Amino acid sequence: MMNSKILEVLEYEKVKNAVKQFIATENGAKELRQLVPMTDSAKVQNALKETLDAVNIYRVKSGIPIPRLEDIDEPLQRLKIDATLNGREIAQIGRVLRATREVINFFADLPDTEVTVETLNGVVDQLETIPEIEERLNSSIEGNGHLLNSASSELRRIRAAITRVEGEIRQRMEKFTRGSQAKYLSEPIVTIRSERYVIPVRADSRSRFGGVVHDQSSSGQTLYVEPEAVVDLNNQLRQEQVAEVHEEQRILQELSALIAPYADTLKDNSKVLGHLDLLNAKAQYAHKLKATEPQISTNNRINLRQARHPLIDPKKVVPNDIRLGGEYSTLVITGPNTGGKTITLKTVGLLQLMAQSGIFIPANENSTVRVFEEIFADIGDEQSIEQNLSTFSSHMDNTIHILEHLNERSLALFDELGAGTDPKEGAALAIAILDRVRQRGAVSITTTHYPELKTYGYERSGTINASMEFDVDTLQPTYKLLLGIPGQSNAFEISRRLGLDEDIITQARGLVDQDSQDLNNMIKDLTTRQKRAQKLNEQVQTLLSQTEEYNDTLVKGVERLSQQRDRLLESAKESANQIVNDSRSEADQIIKRLRRLEKSAGNFKENDLIEAKSKLNALHQDTNLKRNKVLRKAKEAQKLHVNDEVIVLTYGQRGELLRQVDAHHWEVQMGILKMKVATDELEKVKPERTTKPASHNVVHRTKSAGVKTSLDLRGKRYEEALTETDRYIDAALLAGYDEVTIIHGKGTGALRSGITKYLKQNRRIKSFEYAPANAGGNGATIVHLR
Numbered sequence: 001m002m003n004s005k006i007l008e009v010l011e012y013e014k015v016k017n018a019v020k021q022f023i024a025t026e027n028g029a030k031e032l033r034q035l036v037p038m039t040d041s042a043k044v045q046n047a048l049k050e051t052l053d054a055v056n057i058y059r060v061k062s063g064i065p066i067p068r069l070e071d072i073d074e075p076l077q078r079l080k081i082d083a084t085l086n087g088r089e090i091a092q093i094g095r096v097l098r099a100t101r102e103v104i105n106f107f108a109d110l111p112d113t114e115v116t117v118e119t120l121n122g123v124v125d126q127l128e129t130i131p132e133i134e135e136r137l138n139s140s141i142e143g144n145g146h147l148l149n150s151a152s153s154e155l156r157r158i159r160a161a162i163t164r165v166e167g168e169i170r171q172r173m174e175k176f177t178r179g180s181q182a183k184y185l186s187e188p189i190v191t192i193r194s195e196r197y198v199i200p201v202r203a204d205s206r207s208r209f210g211g212v213v214h215d216q217s218s219s220g221q222t223l224y225v226e227p228e229a230v231v232d233l234n235n236q237l238r239q240e241q242v243a244e245v246h247e248e249q250r251i252l253q254e255l256s257a258l259i260a261p262y263a264d265t266l267k268d269n270s271k272v273l274g275h276l277d278l279l280n281a282k283a284q285y286a287h288k289l290k291a292t293e294p295q296i297s298t299n300n301r302i303n304l305r306q307a308r309h310p311l312i313d314p315k316k317v318v319p320n321d322i323r324l325g326g327e328y329s330t331l332v333i334t335g336p337n338t339g340g341k342t343i344t345l346k347t348v349g350l351l352q353l354m355a356q357s358g359i360f361i362p363a364n365e366n367s368t369v370r371v372f373e374e375i376f377a378d379i380g381d382e383q384s385i386e387q388n389l390s391t392f393s394s395h396m397d398n399t400i401h402i403l404e405h406l407n408e409r410s411l412a413l414f415d416e417l418g419a420g421t422d423p424k425e426g427a428a429l430a431i432a433i434l435d436r437v438r439q440r441g442a443v444s445i446t447t448t449h450y451p452e453l454k455t456y457g458y459e460r461s462g463t464i465n466a467s468m469e470f471d472v473d474t475l476q477p478t479y480k481l482l483l484g485i486p487g488q489s490n491a492f493e494i495s496r497r498l499g500l501d502e503d504i505i506t507q508a509r510g511l512v513d514q515d516s517q518d519l520n521n522m523i524k525d526l527t528t529r530q531k532r533a534q535k536l537n538e539q540v541q542t543l544l545s546q547t548e549e550y551n552d553t554l555v556k557g558v559e560r561l562s563q564q565r566d567r568l569l570e571s572a573k574e575s576a577n578q579i580v581n582d583s584r585s586e587a588d589q590i591i592k593r594l595r596r597l598e599k600s601a602g603n604f605k606e607n608d609l610i611e612a613k614s615k616l617n618a619l620h621q622d623t624n625l626k627r628n629k630v631l632r633k634a635k636e637a638q639k640l641h642v643n644d645e646v647i648v649l650t651y652g653q654r655g656e657l658l659r660q661v662d663a664h665h666w667e668v669q670m671g672i673l674k675m676k677v678a679t680d681e682l683e684k685v686k687p688e689r690t691t692k693p694a695s696h697n698v699v700h701r702t703k704s705a706g707v708k709t710s711l712d713l714r715g716k717r718y719e720e721a722l723t724e725t726d727r728y729i730d731a732a733l734l735a736g737y738d739e740v741t742i743i744h745g746k747g748t749g750a751l752r753s754g755i756t757k758y759l760k761q762n763r764r765i766k767s768f769e770y771a772p773a774n775a776g777g778n779g780a781t782i783v784h785l786r
Contacts, residue, residue, distance in 0.1 A: 001036060001039070002036060002037050002039060002353075002356075002373075002374060002375060003374060003376070005377075006349070006353070006374075006375045006376060006377055007036070007037075007353070009349075009377045009379055009380075010346055010349045010350045010353060010375075010377065011311060011346075011350070012037075012350065012353050014311055015310055015311070015350065015353075015354060015359065016032055016033075016035060018285060018310070018311075019032060019278075019281050019282060019285045019359070020032055020281070021281075022280065022281035022284040022285060023277060023278065023281045024066055024067065024068045024069070024277050024280070024281075025066060025068065025069040025070075025270075025273060025274050025277040026069065026070050026071035026274070027069070027071055027270050027271055027273065027274020027275075027277070028066075028273075028274040028275070028276075028277030028278045028280075028281065029274075030071065030274065031274050031275060031278050032278055032281070035278075035357055036357070037352075037353045037356035037357050037375075038356050038357065038358075038371075039356070039371065039372070039373045039374075039409075040371075041296060041371045044296060044355070044356050044358065044371050045296055046119065047357070047358025048293055048294065048296070048355070048358050048360075049118055049119045050119045050120060050123070050279055050358065051279060051282045051283065051286070051293070051358050051359065051360060052118070052119075052293050053117045053118060053119050053120040053279070054120070054276075054279035054280055054282060054283035055282075055283045055286055055287070055293075055360065056115050056116060056117070057110075057115055057117070057120075057283070058280070058283040058284060058287060059287075060113055060114060060115045061106075061110075061113065061115065063280045063283065063284065064103060064106065064276050064277075064279070064280050065099075065102055065103065065106055066099060066103065066273055066276055066277045066280060067095065067099055069092070069095055069096055069099060069270065069273060069274075069277075070092045071270070072089070072092050072093055072096060072266065072267070072270050073267060073270070075089040075092070075093070076093075076263040076266055076267050077263075079256060079259060079260040079263050080260070080263060082257075082260070083256070084249070084252050084253045084256045085252065085255075085256045085259075086145065086252065087141055087144075087145030087146060087147060087248075087252065088144070088145035089145075090137065090141055090145065090252065090255050090256070090259070091137075091141050091142065091143055091144065091145045093137070093259060093266060094134065094137035094138065094141060094143075095143065096266060096269055096270050096273065097129070097130060097133060097134040097137065097266075097269075098134060098138075099273055100127050100128070100129055100269045100273065101129050101131075101134065103124060103127060103273065103276065104124060104127055104129060107120070107121060107124045120276070120279070123272060123275065123276065124272075124276075126268065126272050127269055127272050127273075128265050128268070128269060130262055130265065130266075133258060133259060133262060136255070136258060137255065139151070140251065140255060141255070147248050147251055147252075151248075151251045152247065152250075152251055154247050155244070155247045155248065155251065158240055158243050158244045158247055159244060161240045162237065162240045162241060162244065165233055165236050165237045165240060166237060168233055169197050169230050169233045169234065169237065170190065170197075172227075172229050172230050172233070173190045173197060173199060173227075173230065174190075176199050176209070176227060177189065177190060177199065181208065181209075184201060184202055184205035184208050184209075185199055185200055185201055185202065185205075186200040186201070186202055186217075186221070186222040187200050191224065193214040193215045193224045193226075194214045194215070195238065195241070196214060196226050196234045196237075196238070197226065197230060197234055197237075198214055198215070198224040198225055198226045199224070199225060199227065200217075200222045200223075200224055201222070201223050201224075201225045202221065202222065202223075203216075203220060203221050203222065203223055206223055206225065209225050209227045209228065210227060210228035210229075211225055211226045211227040211228040211229075211230075211231055212225070212226045212231065213225050213226075214226055282358065282359055282360070285359070285360075286359075286360035289310060289314075289360070289362050290314075290362065291310075291359075291360035291361055291362045291363075292360055292361065292363060292364065292365045292367065293360055293365075294351075294355040294360070294361050294363070294367050294368065294369045295366060295367065295368045295369070296368070296369065296370075296371060297325070297368040297369065297370050299325070299326065300325050300326075300370055300443075301323070301324070301325035301326045301368055301370070302322065302323065302324040302325050302348070302352075302368065302369055302370055302443075303322075303323050303325075303367060303368045304320075304321065304322040304323075304347075304348065304351060304361075304363050304367045304368075304369075305321055305363055305364035305365075305366065305367045306319035306320070306321060306363060306364045307319060307320055307321070307322055307347055307348075307351060307361070307362065307363040307367065308347070308362040308363065309343055309346065309347045309350065309362075310350065310351075310354070310361075310362050311350075312343070314362075318340065318478070318479035318480060319363075319364075320344060320347075320479075320480065320481040321481070321483070322344065322347070322348055322481065322483075323483065324348070324443060324445065325370065325443060327462070327464075328462045328463055328464040329438065329441075329442075329443045329444070329462050329463075330434060330437070330438055330443075330444050330445075330446070330460070330462060330463040330464070331444070331445045331446070331463075331464055331466055332434075332446050332448060332453050332454070332456065332457045332463065332464070332465050332466065332486070333345070333445065333446065333447045333448075333465075333466045333467065333468065333481070334447070334448055334449065334453065334454055334465070334466075334467050334468075334486050335447075335467045335468035335469075335470065335477075339468035339469075339470060339477040339479065340468045340477060340479035340481075341415075341447035341468055342379060342380075342415050342447060343479075344445075344447075344468070344481055345377075345379060345413050345415055345445055345447055346379065346413075348411075348413070348445060349375055349377055349411070349413050351363065351369065352369055352370070352372060352375060352411065353375065355369040356369075356371060356372070370411075370443070371409075372409055372410060372411045372443075373407065373409035373410060374405065374406075374407075374409070374410045374411075375410070375411045375412075375413070376401075376402040376405070376406070376410065376411070376412045376413065377412075377413040377414075377415075378395055378398040378399055378402065378413070378414050378415060378417075379413060379415040380415065391419075391420040392419070392420030392421045395416075395419065395420060399414070399417075399433060403433070403436055403437070403440075406437060406440040406442045407440060407441065407442065408440070408441030408442065410440070410442040410443070411442065411443050411444070411445075412437055412442050412443070412444040412445075413444070413445050414433075414444065414445070414446040414447070415447050416447055416448060416449065417429075417430040417433060417434070417446045417447075417448055418430035418433070418448070418450065419448075419449070423450065426450065427450040427451075427452040427453065428452075430446070430448060430450060430452075430453060431452065431453065431456055434446060434453075434456065434460075434463075435460075438460070438462060438463075454486035457486060464483065464484060465484060465485060465486040466481055466482060466483045466484065466485070466486075467481075467482050467485050467486050468480070468481060468482070469481075469482055582761070582763060585761045586761075586763075589726070638684055639684075640657060640660075640666065640679070640682060640684060641657065642657055642658065642659060642660070643656060643657060644656070644657045644684055645657075645684075645685050645686070645687050646668065646682045646683060646684055646685060647682070647683045647685050648668060648670060648675075648677055648681060648682060649681050649682070649683055653670050653671075654670070654685070655668040655669055655670040655675075655677075656668065656669045657682075658674065661676055663679075664678060664679050664680075665677065665678055665679065666679060666682060668682070707728075707731045707732060707734075707735040707737070709732075709737060709739075709740050709741065710740060710741040710742070710743060711724070711725065711728045711740065711741070711742050711743065712743045713725065713742065713743060713744045713745070713751065713755075714743060714744070714745040716751075718750060718751060718754055721744070721751055721754070721755070722754055722755075722758055725742060725755060725758060726758070728740075728742075729762065729764065729765075729783075729785075732785060733764060733785055737785060738784065738785055739782060739783065739784050739785065740782075740783050740785070741771065741780055741781070741782050741783070742755060742780065742781045742783060743776065743779065743780045744779065744780065744781065745779050746777075746778060746779045752778065752779075752781075755781060756768075756781070759781070759783060763786075764785060764786050765783060765784070765785065765786070766784040766785060766786045767784045768781055768782060768783045768784060769781070769782055770782070
């Protein structure tokens with residue numbers, strides 16, 4: 001377990017408090033209170049994957065449906081010693097049972113959504129429903145713990161009796177409050193004293209009502225009297241109320257005994273629901289913080305991309321890229337005060353604690369963290385007055401403790417290492433301490449003002465300099481971390497901009513040794529170069545992003561065109577083959593008739609029939625439509641040309657093509673109108689042979705009294721019935737009928753099936769269905785003709 005001091009220094013509890021605002025259950029709050037950073041990589045990875053599942057669920061389904069639930073551990077513990085729970089406690093258990101069932105059903109329905117759950121299904125599998133207990137509690141008790149009338153038949157009878165008696169008492173009391181005797185009352189009201197109904201009687205009128213005095217006003221002018229007329233009813237009411245209490249206690253005992261055997265299961269359910277509730281809270285916190293899932297590094301590298309401190313206002317915080325590990329394990333940050341060095345230090349430490357607690361971090365996607373066994377920090381002025389330690393002594397005491405416990409799985413954070421003493425000695429101590437940290441194999445980040453540590457960052461392998469950028473023009477820090485560049489001294493430049501005499505600045509420069517001046521000039525040049533390189537890199541990244549976007553658009557466009565082409569080809573194949581199949585089916589019917597005629601007349605040869613059938617089969621379309629001459633010819637015939645006659649499908653009118661406006665539009669002359677029409681709204685037609693205006697041909701059907709509207713096939717043989725049906729349909733069409741009925745009977749169903757098959761294959765049939773139950777049901781078929 002990680003040391004508690006680091007949690008206090010980095011304000012870890014404030015992050016937990018931010019998560020707490022989204023907690024709904026007592027067990028969830030309890031688990032959050034016990035939450036600490038984990039040091040086992042497998043556990044950290046599992047915790048982050050659980051949070052990822054919860055984040056995905058929150059994104060699509062607004063979270064796991066967990067209501068507010070109290071902690072039921074204490075009532076369940078009392079059940080083990082045969083205690084009787086009160087109504088509120090039993091109601092709490094009922095809510096846990098309902099929540100358990102709802103969560104199980106919620107996860108069972110998740111596969112039907114776009115949510116992908118990798119880890120939480122195993123957690124939900126631990127939940128166990130108890131339907132019989134849940135059903136009994138639902139019918140016995142309300143959410144506030146009040147027992148329902150349906151809890152038992154005796155309770156229902158008692159409460160009905162109480163309602164009836166109270167009604168009788170009110171009726172009798174109304175005679176006193178509204179009748180002629182109301183003038184003897186202090187107020188015309190009915191109230192309760194000692195759990196009995198009474199009326200407020202003036203003291204001088206006490207004898208008019210008889211009964212019992214239960215109370216009097218402070219002045220003694222009003223007596224609260226139970227009239228003699230309702231004494232018996234009040235006695236009866238009181239008896240029923242006592243019976244109600246006894247029955248309610250009996251029901252609570254019965255329900256407690258019913259729940260007791262499942263105490264352990266209910267406790268486990270409550271704990272799992274609390275865990276899911278905490279994951280819900282982590283997901284909502286991640287959404288609020290715009291946090292992402294940190295990746296666990298496999299090569300001990302920290303790479304935080306645009307990391308932000310979670311406790312600073314997002315509108316004010318400046319994000320930074322922070323890298324540590326691999327080529328260098330020691331980071332030395334220099335720069336002016338209030339430039340953001342300490343915040344950077346705390347950001348790294350706190351984001352590590354969050355990640356190792358299964359909490360998403362405020363950084364860009366694909367940020368990586370390590371799993372540290374310990375994180376140590378010496379940050380801020382921890383001077384101890386009680387121990388009479390100076391600032392330097394206090395920091396050195398912390399540093400000694402850190403050095404004693406460091407190992408290769410430790411992260412050490414030093415703020416102003418070696419400060420508080422002589423600069424030369426402080427710098428030397430800081431260098432020696434950093435060397436010891438490196439010898440222990442630990443990772444460290446150090447902030448400092450000492451110029452000697454800038455050189456240290458260049459000379460020591462595995463160490464890198466960094467600085468907090470300072471804008472000399474505005475005399476303000478930018479809070480940007482510059483990796484690879486130590487902080488430069490801006491004292492002379494700032495003094496000049498503030499108006500200090502140039503002679504004083506020149507004299508001061510002369511007092512600074514040449515090495516320091518050269519170092520500052522080198523840092524200034526490096527800073528300028530890095531800004532230029534960073535600007536060029538941003539431009540390159542922008543161009544690269546645009547290029548990738550254009551490439552993706554082109555690839556997707558080609559894929560869509562290819563898919564559309566394949567769909568059109570397949571559709572053409574299916575349409576062509578359907579036409580051929582329909583023709584073959586009709587031809588089969590004709591051939592059957594010819595064979596019957598051949599048998600009767602002997603005028604046809606079998607080889608003629610086979611040849612006819614072969615020609616029909618040859619019409620079947622190959623899957624390679626490029627070789628299909630018929631379709632190519634049909635496609636060519638449909639190509640549009642100037643002066644072609646077309647039907648404008650939108651208006652159902654004929655027109656003549658004047659010119660092609662573009663690849664997708666033509667100009668069409670329709671009567672006196674010229675219109676621009678989309679190509680897919682045009683259908684090429686043959687020219688009319690007359691000069692009469694285009695009109696639609698209408699076929700009028702004339703009904704014939706010689707054809708009945710129904711055909712009765714009952715008693716007919718199969719072949720005979722089909723032949724007769726075919727002839728009847730022809731006659732009905734010629735007669736102009738829109739609807740006819742074929743009566744085939746129920747029987748074995750063979751004739752009905754044959755009729756159904758024939759109707760499906762006949763293109764002249766619009767639709768058909770069985771007759772209504774009162775008109776023959778499935779013994780007759782109603783046919784709708786085209």
